[in-house]
Amino acid sequence: MSRDELKRAILLPAALGNWKVQEGLVEVILDDLGSEPGALPLLSHALLETWTRRRGRVLTVSGYTAAGGVRGAIAQTAETVFRQRLNSEQQPIARIIFIKLAEMGEDSLDTRRRAAFSELITRATDTSTIDAVLSILTDARLVTTGTLEPGDTRVVEVAHEALIREWPTLRDWLNQNREGLILHRQLTEDTNDWLKLSRDSGSLYRGVKLKQTLEWVKNNADLISLAEQEFLDASQKTARKEAGQSSRLIRARWMLAGLAIIAVVVIMAAMGV
Numbered sequence: 001m002s003r004d005e006l007k008r009a010i011l012l013p014a015a016l017g018n019w020k021v022q023e024g025l026v027e028v029i030l031d032d033l034g035s036e037p038g039a040l041p042l043l044s045h046a047l048l049e050t051w052t053r054r055r056g057r058v059l060t061v062s063g064y065t066a067a068g069g070v071r072g073a074i075a076q077t078a079e080t081v082f083r084q085r086l087n088s089e090q091q092p093i094a095r096i097i098f099i100k101l102a103e104m105g106e107d108s109l110d111t112r113r114r115a116a117f118s119e120l121i122t123r124a125t126d127t128s129t130i131d132a133v134l135s136i137l138t139d140a141r142l143v144t145t146g147t148l149e150p151g152d153t154r155v156v157e158v159a160h161e162a163l164i165r166e167w168p169t170l171r172d173w174l175n176q177n178r179e180g181l182i183l184h185r186q187l188t189e190d191t192n193d194w195l196k197l198s199r200d201s202g203s204l205y206r207g208v209k210l211k212q213t214l215e216w217v218k219n220n221a222d223l224i225s226l227a228e229q230e231f232l233d234a235s236q237k238t239a240r241k242e243a244g245q246s247s248r249l250i251r252a253r254w255m256l257a258g259l260a261i262i263a264v265v266v267i268m269a270a271m272g273v
Contacts, residue, residue: 001039003030009043019051020058028061032070041141041159046073074142074160075167081140082169086133093125093133096223098170101143101158104182110174112161117145117154119188123229124222180216184223187213191231205235206242 001009007026014021029046033039046067053063067073086094097120103113120130134156137143142163145156164170174181194203205213214232217224224232 006030006033006039006043009040010047014059018057019054022058022060025050025059025061025064028064029070042070042074042162044141045077046070049073049076068166071162071166074163077140078142078163078167079169081136081142085136085140090129090133090136092222093129094137095173096120096122096125097130097133097137097143097156098158099173099181099223101156102164102170102174102181104174104178104185110164112158112164114155114157117156118227119225120156121226122222122224123226177220180220183213183216184220187228187231188225191225191228194231194234195227199234201234201238204238205232206239210235210239 007030010026010029011021029043032046033043046064046069047059049067050059050064050073053066054060055063067076082091082094100115100119101113103111105111117130121127134143134145138145141159143156144159145154147153148155158164164174190203190205194200197203210232214236217232
């Protein structure tokens with residue numbers, strides 16, 4: 001949207017509701033927005049938080065500043081929704097959703113990622129619970145949902161990357177388990193590749209990679225999707241099968257070696273050596 005269009009998006013709704021906007025506020029907001037992509041969700045959050053800090057019927061610069069500006073406002077909204085609109089059972093589900101919607105970057109430069117709805121279904125969640133939480137988060141304009149072809153795959157992503165950068169609670173979740181979450185992102189990608197390859201056994205984990213992943217999963221089972229668990233179960237089954245085959249092969253080789261030694265001894269004895 002152009003600067004003029006954004007200005008109208010601020011002033012027209014205010015006028016319809018008989019709200020006044022302090023002189024200079026619009027310019028401050030537009031300067032903060034700059035050329036930021038997806039400006040409307042940010043603008044919506046900023047105006048809502050500014051409105052809650054209004055002076056009478058006037059939206060003020062001081063109220064906007066107290067809300068944290070364009071980027072800080074979305075963090076204010078996220079914290080309010082998480083603490084006040086989600087109950088004690090829904091909060092852990094929301095935590096799982098937000099963590100899965102962040103792409104782990106180097107030096108904490110995390111970005112948003114689009115996740116398939118199926119990634120959100122874990123042993124700790126179910127479809128109806130996730131839908132209920134997503135309904136609250138989408139109403140608050142914190143996340144968006146949609147579908148992708150082929151197969152009309154249902155997907156979820158945060159409404160704006162500023163949420164990942166500016167919300168302290170989410171930053172804490174990501175930083176507390178950064179190395180593990182990077183490992184988890186790889187597990188997600190490898191599981192998706194395995195499914196695309198019709199569950200090809202060649203795509204499964206083995207050796208050190210399987211051991212490291214299973215060790216992390218012990219303390220983070222609530223983050224593992226059902227598909228990822230299926231992938232790990234198949235990896236363990238295949239690893240055990242291959243280990244058994246290897247063990248039998250080794251025993252067979254030792255047996256052959258033993259028979260060869262016995263044969264040599266018999267021959268030597270027959271020759272009187």
